[in-house]
Amino acid sequence: MSNPYTGPHANPYPAPQPVRPAPRWARKRYVLPALGLAWFIGVGIGASGDTTADAKPAAAKPQPTVTVTATATATATPLAKKPEPAPTVTATKTVRATTTVTAQPAAGGGSDDSGSGGSGGSGGSADVYYANCDAVRAAGAAPIHRGEPGYASHLDRDDDGVACDT
Numbered sequence: 001m002s003n004p005y006t007g008p009h010a011n012p013y014p015a016p017q018p019v020r021p022a023p024r025w026a027r028k029r030y031v032l033p034a035l036g037l038a039w040f041i042g043v044g045i046g047a048s049g050d051t052t053a054d055a056k057p058a059a060a061k062p063q064p065t066v067t068v069t070a071t072a073t074a075t076a077t078p079l080a081k082k083p084e085p086a087p088t089v090t091a092t093k094t095v096r097a098t099t100t101v102t103a104q105p106a107a108g109g110g111s112d113d114s115g116s117g118g119s120g121g122s123g124g125s126a127d128v129y130y131a132n133c134d135a136v137r138a139a140g141a142a143p144i145h146r147g148e149p150g151y152a153s154h155l156d157r158d159d160d161g162v163a164c165d166t
Contacts, residue, residue, distance in 0.1 A: 097139040100127055130155060133164035 128150040130136045136144060136155065144151045146161040155163035 095138045099139065136164045 130139070130141075130144075130150050130152070133142065133155055136142045136150065139150075141150055142164040144155065144163040146156075146163075151163050153159070
């Protein structure tokens with residue numbers, strides 16, 4: 001058996017390695033916290049403040065001041081007369097309406113073929129015609145009910161039996 005303490009690897013302590021600088025991350029690990037600690041200590045010292053009992057406040061120097069004075073003079077004015085109302089203006093519009101009326105045949109003298117009898121439901125003069133509601137209002141006939149002269153379905157928009165109601 002051979003001696004473990006002899007041979008090429010007999011030295012239990014290895015030879016010293018050359019010194020290498022520490023990696024960057026290792027340097028940051030020590031340097032940054034040290035800088036932070038130094039900063040906090042510096043802030044603490046600066047914040048303590050050196051106040052001495054013999055320090056005197058700066059004397060105030062006299063300076064000119066500006067004074068503003070406002071005066072108001074109240075004058076009494078007599079009460080104004082009550083204003084008169086504006087004159088009333090009345091506008092008058094004259095409208096000329098023409099109504100065509102056709103005479104009805106006498107009650108007993110004529111034939112029933114004319115179609116102007118009472119079966120039409122027109123009630124009275126069937127020859128009255130209005131083109132629109134403006135013409136009805138101009139004639140002073142608004143509103144026209146169903147069965148009255150001048151009533152037509154084109155004048156009754158809502159078909160309730162009253163033409164030109166609004």
